[in-house]
Amino acid sequence: MSVAILRQGDYLIASIQSDLSDSQVLALRDDVADRVGTHRARGIIVDVTALDVIDSFVARSLRSIAVTARLRGAQTVIVGIQPEVAIAMVQFDLNLQPLRTALDLDEAIALLDSWTAVRTADGR
């Protein structure tokens, strides 16, 4: 299984297990889009710890996941970017804007909690 997608409360956690081919990345994107709708998830966490290369295609796909998720009312956070990968992305001049990133799962959940709290506080 190259990607494991779990549910934790209102959030979906997509955990990438190994280097993915382009088709697998696209499949992930579609899969997440489906499940956000099905589960009415309010947040998606994509864990890329196992990726030791994030190139322009992966970056585009992650942004695409976020856009789709947003359309269905969910925020996306990317976690687990490795130091070497971060350096490569920056040197390449790839950024994930406007995607938010966090160090790990705990951070991502805390982040999503604070956003959704704000939103419910606003009554939206």
Add this chain to the structure above:
Amino acid sequence: MNPDNTTAVKHPTPQGPDIDSSLLHELVAYLRKNRTELREEWARRITDAQLLSVMTPDEIFSEATAVYDNYVDALETGSVETLQAYARDLSERIIPRGVETHEVLGIVLLLRDVLARSLFVNYQHDADLLDRILDAYEPAANRIAVTVGVSFVEERERVIREQQESIRELSTPVLQVRERLLILPIIGVLDSQRARQLTEQLLSSIQSNRAKVVVIDITGVATIDVTVANHLVQTVEAARLMGASAIITGLSSKIAQTLVDLGVDLSMMKTVGDLQGGLEEAERLLGYRTLEEAFDGLEG
């Protein structure tokens, strides 16, 4: 001889393919018999030449004995392995005491000279024999000199390498001041290689310390060029990809001006004048109250 009238020679030797092994025996026997005088002569010449000045005469004599014996053994066996091992061991001991390369080469060459001179004196009655003895002695002696010299230099370079590593590690310390907050004080000259190393160390620390804020203090950096400025900007962005905010502190007006001139977009970086201010900003980001706020809350 081969069919095509050539003689196969494995290693071309200037003294010809046939060394009289009895000559070598004689040479070695002579050197062993005269060990005491030759060794003393050598030690005396070392002191005269003011080599190994960091060592006491007793130490010099004791090492001289060991070197002499190893030297003669190497001449006898043709194998420099034991000598190499000894030379490395010796180097390990004397390098920390400040013995330099020219001293080591010097004493080895002096020994070679002392022995050669002695051979000359002893065999001068027979020019032909002297000739053949020197033919046997010289290449072997040179080989030994090279062995000892190279062993010393290699050991020295190993030590230098270790020291460089330590310096590098010490000069880029990433400090954890409180939970989730790291400080990276940068001191001295920042070149491309060091900047990259800094970035790697910082990002690795963010990961292991689960840092949310890093304060990069460049108070100790005098000047900055475009490559290094870019490295700094990239470091901040890479930290952000790992979920950490970076604050640059200690930006002198000179460096700030340089960055502006270089077209670096300072609005993308959080900068604060001094380290104290940077730490307060960091704590604010982390959700801690500053001491002032805490005290304000206490009063009244």
Add this chain to the structure above:
Amino acid sequence: MDDEIRIPIEGDDDLVPARAEGRALAEKLGFSRTDATLIATAISEIGRNIVVHVGRGELLLRPVSEPARCGIVVIARDEGPGIRDVEAALNDGYASNRGLGLGLPGTRRLMDEFLIESEEGKGTTVRMTKWRARDELERLRERRGEMADPSEHLPEVDAPD
């Protein structure tokens, strides 16, 4: 060439082993983890161009060695339609009519040397190199490995039997 690794590119699946081989070779040549990542990323970008814009091609990974430095050369070759305006393609902000750039400027930033030859109708070859400096200690160790005895080059005295 003995040490050369050839990776045929026929589909996006081939990019997975291409990245892995690139990283493995880089690490074998003593590149740092970060540099190995830069190299693997460059391979991924350039390999994908072949997949997306041409359909098939090949990657060649070649170690190179000089006294003061060693490196890895990555050659990406295809016989596709070629890039009409290479200069433009090398500038940030270029996008083909599919709306996607070729990632060339970014890829170039990851490597030390970057050469691209492209002729319309004939195909494209990208040749990129990453170097790492070899310090004296490394060179010394290599020489010591080659020579069992540091003074081997000097004439030997035959040992007594």
